[in-house]
Amino acid sequence: MSPTIHNFIQLDLAPLLAATLAAMTCGLLGNFLVLRKLSLMGDAISHSVLPGLVLAFLITATRNPFAMLIGAAAAGIVTVVLVEVVKKLGRVEPGAAMGVIFSVLFALGVLLIEQAARNVDLDADCVLYGQLEALSFAWFPAADWSVLLSWEGLAGENGLPRQVWTLAIMLVVAGAFSAVFFKELRIAAFDPALATTQGFHAGFLYILLMLLVAAATVASFEAVGSILVIAMLICPAASARLLTDRLRSQMWVSLLIAAACGVGGYFAATRLPPLLGHDAVNIAGAVTVVAGLAVGFAALLGPRHGIIARFIAHRALARGVAIDDLLAALYRLHEAGRESAAPRELAPVVHASHLNQAIAAATGRGLIRAEDGRVMLTDHGLMRAADLIRRHRLWETYLVDQAGFAPDHVHDTAERLEHLGVDPEPSDATVDPHGREIPRGGPRGG
């Protein structure tokens, strides 16, 4: 048994597990909050469970986790109900209603703590003071991997700290809830009205979800503190939403990201600063920072919705459009009897910043060729251009004949539609609304 492993199990395993389990529990539930635009409800609840916790503590005068859970769940329900009351009866917009309720409840909690702190000892290992660092010395097993395999080592007198067990149970409950009600939650997330017509009450599911969020908040409070709760309710689900398009995969991805945030944040907080000659930093804060980085990476690198992917797709589209515009302009000159054009004549049609690129790309594809500084269509390019112009004029005809546009208003719309590669319904017209001939057939039609 190397001392490294010994130290790891004694010092790191419990807080690492707590951070990871809390992140995964909140991350899983967060999927439904983010989809239903309830992210801030999670924020509001995690603020307003405070008075519930303190009241439970004041009434029972113990840190009995069950009493805490009841207090927090009650506070969660009170928050949801009050927000609804203020929204419906007071006709206040949702954001402001949440702001009013959670700040008042939180202020109440702060005052109650003042009250409680005078009479009873709300100290460091108190439920309210979630501190992962405190778990470091909470587990003194036989300092061997084998403790992880024995029931006595895990759950016995000197087993894993209670907070870790609470979080593990919460994760199982949240997982079971998501699995059992997956279908209902999915419908309710995307179409609450449909959910209600399908015979189950979307409002009931909403309350159930909020109860679980409140419970997860409390379970996590104990160990990891509440910044982490809010960050984990929102960040993993939001990152997963940027990476996937299906709810099922979004949920798995969010679980993975949450776990990675927990583990990554833990090691970033405890291992990185010592390398720089510093003390370890706050673990919950570091996990949150990692979660923020996850959102940032997902926003940048997402395969379909990522900013880079969209930028590339946008550039490709812009280049395609520029080539199309170039071909169409040359075709119109061709109609007017001119076989070639100087690049600067094309500047009004193709934006100057794209012109040279477009000419180069079109030349590379064999659509145009350049001679003596002038450009002209190749046979292949002529066919492509004719196809484009045909589609443009067919759309103009369609817009005038079928959609009731005025002939002098159709050009811009047709200019956009021609790039989509979709023809309007066939028509017998041979000339467009401006009296110009519509070229026959596409490149394949001859």
Place this chain on the structure above:
Amino acid sequence: MDAAFLKLPLLAQHGSLAREESLPTLSEAARVLTLQAGFNTTIVILGATLLGIAAGLIGVFSLLRKRALMADALSHATLPGIAAAFLAASALGTEGRSLPVLLLGAAVTGVLGVLTVQWIVRYTRLKEDAAIGIVLSVYFGVGVVLLSIVQSSSGGNQGGLNTFIYGQTAAMLPSDVALIGAIAGIAILAAALLTKEFALVAFNDAFAKVSGWPVTVVDLLMMALVVLVTIAGLQAVGLILVVAMLIIPPVAARFWTERLWLLLVLAAVFGGLSGYLGASASALFPRRPAGAVIVLTSGAIFAVSLLLAPTRGVIAASLRRGRLRLRIAADHLLEAAYERDTSDPRPSLTATEIDSVAHLRAWPFWYRPIVLAGLRWRKQAIRDGGDYRLTPRGVADGARISRNHRLWEQYLITHADVAPSHVDWSVDLVEHVLPEEIIAQLEEQLDRPGAAERASPRGVPSL
């Protein structure tokens, strides 16, 4: 949120102050409330009042612009700025805990947070609520990490930075209050000068844009004022609760009025009152965190407004609805009595008939005596032995209701293509609230040729 930090300001600081708190005497309370309790107390109360007024005014515009919770992201995002400014100032060898330096740092990261929210909304598929949640938690997390660095590098002394999380007026120096007061004063002045521009942009930004107003500039100014008020409130109220000063007074004021100038005045009054009472209470009970007291004061004002405001208040609205329901119930009785025999000049209303209407309309048990008393009070019916008998006025009202019903049925059949067998029910909902002009229009249509065939399934009685 942020409960991890509760212990620090509450126990580490107050816990060591073993002074047992006793209730202040009335004369002490009077001295504080009339600003005669010493220079420091007075200046703190004045600062908090000014801050409340400024936050109330600015909050009105962010409420109208539907950006209430943006301030929440903003205020949480100030924490890393505060900690970073402290670290930077300490590294440069100057006094880290200088308020202007800390507030500058707060403003920088606060604005950065708002920009991040807007960036997320603009460039990703995430909605604003998720963006606000991400920014407030991640920036706050960065702040917590930086605070732990502050703590370890300055030997366990967090330099009193915790006061920014929960707020503590007791820790404020007169110079701090002067700075906060100046910031609040600037915000009040700007709000007063730019009311028209802000109102225009808040109510209809598209119209403002086509009218040639620089909407982006006005928006930025509005945001700048929110930033100013937020950082001014940090030390007094704390960054978690400062958002409440921007939200609650305007929302409470909104219950009392539909006019913008009155809304601004009321929000300023409510905000100022919360600041004044909160800071006074905190001066009388030194262990009470001022931020929480200020927020709870404005919360109480909000609760009173929600319940008692004359038109939008919950009590007034439910009374109004209840009265309307009772009047409609009485209408149903008159209609039933009139329609039983339209030729009867004084139709009676027997107990069994009242029972059947009550059953059909599912009246609660307590409706019946109130409805009947109402009929007598409005002189629509008189008691006749055990039964009731309509007066001429009651007959006329019954005829009017019955006629409205038929007219509206006719309208639905001829104009809205509702099947004749389905109109009765939908008409029932609207017959009581038909305005005069619509009745006149319907009557005119009734007189046109061909109207008779298309008319109500039961014919339209004439008056």
